[in-house]
Amino acid sequence: MKALESFQERSSMAFQSAEQVVDHFRLWGYLQAQLDPLGQYLQPLAVPELEATGDAADKARRLYCGTVGVEFMHIADPARRRWIQEQFERDAPEQKRQHILDLLIRADIFEQVLQSRYPGTKRFSLEGNTALIPLLDALLDRAANQGMLQTVLAMSHRGRLNVMVNSIGRPATAIFSKFEDIDPRSILGSSDVKYHIGATGQWKNEDGKEIDLHLVSNPSHLEAVDPVAMGRTRAKQNRMGEKGEECVLPILVHGDAAFAGQGICAEALNLAFLKGYSVGGSIHIIVNNLIGFTAGPEESNSSRFSSDVAKRLPVPIFHVNAEDPDAVVRVAKLAIDYRYTFHSDVVVDLIGYRRYGHSEIDDPTITQPLRYARIKDHPPLYKIYAERIGVDPSARATEIQTRMMEEQSTAARMKKTPALASLPAYWAPYNGGSYTPTESRETGVSSDRIRKISELLTSYPGDFHLHPKMKKLLEQRVEMGQGKRPMDYAMAEACALGSLVLEGTPVRLSGQDSKRGTFNHRHGALVDVQTGTDFIPLANLAPNQAHFEIYNSILSEAAVLGFEYGFSRDYPEALVLWEAQFGDFANGAQVIIDQFIAAGEDKWGLLSGLVLLLPHGYEGQGPEHSSARIERYLQLAAHDNIQICQPSTAAQYFHLLRRQALQSWRKPLIVFTPKSMLRRPEAASPVNDFAARGFRKVLPETEIQHAKRLLLCTGKIGHELRAERTRRQDMTTAIVLLEQLYPWPEEELTAALDRHPKAHEIVWVQEEPANMGALSFVVPRLRRLAHGRQVLTVKRSSAASPATGSPKAHALEQKTLLAASFGGA
Numbered sequence: 039m040k041a042l043e044s045f046q047e048r049s050s051m052a053f054q055s056a057e058q059v060v061d062h063f064r065l066w067g068y069l070q071a072q073l074d075p076l077g078q079y080l081q082p083l084a085v086p087e088l089e090a091t092g093d094a095a096d097k098a099r100r101l102y103c104g105t106v107g108v109e110f111m112h113i114a115d116p117a118r119r120r121w122i123q124e125q126f127e128r129d130a131p132e133q134k135r136q137h138i139l140d141l142l143i144r145a146d147i148f149e150q151v152l153q154s155r156y157p158g159t160k161r162f163s164l165e166g167n168t169a170l171i172p173l174l175d176a177l178l179d180r181a182a183n184q185g186m187l188q189t190v191l192a193m194s195h196r197g198r199l200n201v202m203v204n205s206i207g208r209p210a211t212a213i214f215s216k217f218e219d220i221d222p223r224s225i226l227g228s229s230d231v232k233y234h235i236g237a238t239g240q241w242k243n244e245d246g247k248e249i250d251l252h253l254v255s256n257p258s259h260l261e262a263v264d265p266v267a268m269g270r271t272r273a274k275q276n277r278m279g280e281k282g283e284e285c286v287l288p289i290l291v292h293g294d295a296a297f298a299g300q301g302i303c304a305e306a307l308n309l310a311f312l313k314g315y316s317v318g319g320s321i322h323i324i325v326n327n328l329i330g331f332t333a334g335p336e337e338s339n340s341s342r343f344s345s346d347v348a349k350r351l352p353v354p355i356f357h358v359n360a361e362d363p364d365a366v367v368r369v370a371k372l373a374i375d376y377r378y379t380f381h382s383d384v385v386v387d388l389i390g391y392r393r394y395g396h397s398e399i400d401d402p403t404i405t406q407p408l409r410y411a412r413i414k415d416h417p418p419l420y421k422i423y424a425e426r427i428g429v430d431p432s433a434r435a436t437e438i439q440t441r442m443m444e445e446q447s448t449a450a451r452m453k454k455t456p457a458l459a460s461l462p463a464y465w466a467p468y469n470g471g472s473y474t475p476t477e478s479r480e481t482g483v484s485s486d487r488i489r490k491i492s493e494l495l496t497s498y499p500g501d502f503h504l505h506p507k508m509k510k511l512l513e514q515r516v517e518m519g520q521g522k523r524p525m526d527y528a529m530a531e532a533c534a535l536g537s538l539v540l541e542g543t544p545v546r547l548s549g550q551d552s553k554r555g556t557f558n559h560r561h562g563a564l565v566d567v568q569t570g571t572d573f574i575p576l577a578n579l580a581p582n583q584a585h586f587e588i589y590n591s592i593l594s595e596a597a598v599l600g601f602e603y604g605f606s607r608d609y610p611e612a613l614v615l616w617e618a619q620f621g622d623f624a625n626g627a628q629v630i631i632d633q634f635i636a637a638g639e640d641k642w643g644l645l646s647g648l649v650l651l652l653p654h655g656y657e658g659q660g661p662e663h664s665s666a667r668i669e670r671y672l673q674l675a676a677h678d679n680i681q682i683c684q685p686s687t688a689a690q691y692f693h694l695l696r697r698q699a700l701q702s703w704r705k706p707l708i709v710f711t712p713k714s715m716l717r718r719p720e721a722a723s724p725v726n727d728f729a730a731r732g733f734r735k736v737l738p739e740t741e742i743q744h745a746k747r748l749l750l751c752t753g754k755i756g757h758e759l760r761a762e763r764t765r766r767q768d769m770t771t772a773i774v775l776l777e778q779l780y781p782w783p784e785e786e787l788t789a790a791l792d793r794h795p796k797a798h799e800i801v802w803v804q805e806e807p808a809n810m811g812a813l814s815f816v817v818p819r820l821r822r823l824a825h826g827r828q829v830l831t832v833k834r835s836s837a838a839s840p841a842t843g844s845p846k847a848h849a850l851e852q853k854t855l856l857a858a859s860f861g862g863a
């Protein structure tokens with residue numbers, strides 16, 4: 039029976055039309071392409087559909103099973119498939135071979151000089167994949183002719199130094215000087231390793247077209263930089279207006295194991311075609327050496343190609359054998375043309391090998407003895423290519439080597455390491471470093487102005503069909519603006535953002551369900567109940583207002599936060615906010631928080647004014663809907679690198695947001711935002727409070743004069759303590775709220791404590807367990823300010839999980855906490 043089926047299969051294939059035969063190759067040809075230069079992995083697969091013989095099959099085999107394999111038949115749009123087909127089925131164009139050879143020589147010799155001068159030092163050689171240099175060159179050349187003016191380039195360790203010199207155009211002396219490690223005292227405790235720092239440069243093609251190149255600073259955490267580069271690109275594009283997508287191109291360079299393994303790649307790819315995040319197409323290059331550290335492809339990836347994760351998108355994937363530089367350059371041009379024709383991502387999988395171990399101090403013959411036995415005798419690519427094109431490369435190789443050696447000697451004599459990157463001019467008005475009181479800004483807005491802004495915020499087109507519930511809400515918001523009812527958080531936020539855009543500060547806000555708001559509170563976009571269309575009041579306040587954008591993000595934390603951080607890096611004059619659905623989920627983006635937001639200034643001298651809105655508070659909603667992990671941000675805080683605040687009223691939130699936009703001190707701002715408090719009358723503010731001078735880092739006790747006990751806390755618990763005090767008719771307990779935890783407001787807190795000299799007990803109260811919350815950060819600092827007064831703490835018992843899953847248990851715990859705060863059991 040089996041034999042019969044396979045006979046039928048084969049005989050039916052024999053009667054295929056020529057077009058059907060070619061179609062099979064279009065669909066499956068990449069599986070038989072000659073892609074692995076060492077011919078060890080990626081052996082051509084047996085594919086029954088490709089067994090056909092005859093002229094059509096031979097020709098199709100030549101086109102689709104050579105040193106380039108293309109995957110494109112998963113793209114639904116027939117126009118795109120046809121485009122690829124037409125381009126691919128043309129004769130291969132002539133390439134500028136002498137130029138390609140020159141780039142290959144430079145790439146290989148650069149590595150060889152490093153190897154000879156700094157043996158045993160990590161450099162993450164590109165050898166085995168030096169075709170990356172002509173690939174980048176061809177991408178830039180082609181894109182320059184399409185109108186590209188700037189490239190944002192992201193890549194990890196592999197070949198990064200080579201790219202800095204041979205693509206970005208940094209002098210080799212600058213790189214050599216990093217190996218010399220000339221001036222360690224100037225950077226004690228800060229800075230970063232040489233293969234992570236950013237670089238800027240210019241690139242010029244033969245027609246004199248110039249491109250600004252920016253290689254993004256990058257942490258060790260592989261692929262984390264991808265969304266950051268995309269966000270940076272989007273910001274640069276926005277700055278340029280309509281032609282932005284044409285003028286700024288992102289090139290994201292990946293490792294094969296990392297691309298397959300790191301989830302952030304899948305997240306970032308998912309941003310490609312979305313309105314709030316699209317950059318008109320990224321060029322992805324996988325520098326595929328078929329190994330990840332010591333792991334082979336069969337251990338790193340469940341499928342044949344590490345690029346398969348990109349097949350989730352309707353984008354072409356070109357696999358190309360890195361030892362055919364002509365084909366590599368051809369693919370580069372196709373990739374650019376496709377990107378510019380369809381505003382789409384493109385993937386180029388550059389398949390080579392890795393000449394040394396993971397780093398040069400690693401011996402790969404221990405784990406991959408067979409592969410490295412082949413590599414040992416395999417000549418460098420420039421020699422293979424020179425022979426293929428019939429040129430003797432030795433004179434040029436010697437010339438480049440001599441020049442590199444001279445540059446190395448110059449570097450060895452240098453006293454100061456040259457900077458590799460420079461900041462764009464739009465960063466000039468902003469500063470980082472330590473906080474100084476001169477940074478403080480008045481953020482108040484008069485009641486008249488608030489009323490006017492509120493009217494604008496609650497207006498919508500006459501023919502708009504509003505949801506009845508929204509109609510009521512807007513009526514209430516009008517009354518808030520008129521001072522007839524207190525302003526709640528949501529309206530305070532809208533007024534802050536509205537006042538800013540009217541004053542000329544662009545605002546961008548994104549997060550999961552942020553348009554409506556997780557807690558059904560923001561309503562940043564009104565929806566017409568008859569047409570389903572959006573109307574965004576904040577984007578329609580006045581004709582000359584600054585840009586306002588609000589987006590529901592994809593259900594990702596890492597990629598979206600990375601993107602927004604990147605955006606903030608290239609739009610310092612904008613207020614950029616990212617909101618977590620619940621603060622707990624921000625740990626899905628921990629890499630972005632740790633490696634970029636907290637440490638970016640220390641490692642790379644790079645600033646960001648990004649705002650993180652993290653809903654926080656213990657309300658009986660369970661272990662993962664309670665804590666935004668205040669303790670983690672406090673642990674990351676040093677040298678005034680970030681600001682950590684928990685505003686307890688609507689007006690405080692209003693001033694905090696305005697402060698962030700108006701101060702020239704650009705530091706990430708972590709805001710613990712409310713959930714239940716969004717609707718608590720105690721947390722709402724009278725309109726007069728919006729006219730106050732600014733954000734208050736500490737809210738002192740004003741009602742109790744002769745306190746015997748002082749409770750210090752932050753956030754929602756402050757309101758609960760006040761309510762409990764009223765219930766108990768307690769007249770001797772002062773309650774002070776810490777609204778800013780970092781930078782630590784020592785002066786303001788000292789003043790608040792000094793108001794109550796008879797309060798012999800100072801009690802830190804928090805909802806979180808003892809091992810969480812701000813306790814271990816606050817208490818030692820508080821002891822310093824207490825001048826001998828007793829410092830006590832009230833908190834939940836230490837726990838492995840932040841909160842109970844039982845609402846009733848929560849209520850009991852909360853009751854005990856409040857009682858303990860007032861000295862009861």
Ligand SMILES: Cc1ncc(C[n+]2csc(CCOP(=O)(O)OP(=O)(O)O)c2C)c(N)n1
Pocket residue numbers: 196258259260292293294295296297325327329330331392396
């Ligand atoms: C998130 C993360 N996990 C682990 C590592 C450690 N690490 C550094 S390089 C590397 C292998 C990377 O392999 P691949 O992506 O194929 O790039 P290659 O080094 O081969 O160019 C690993 C596991 C890391 N840097 N980042």
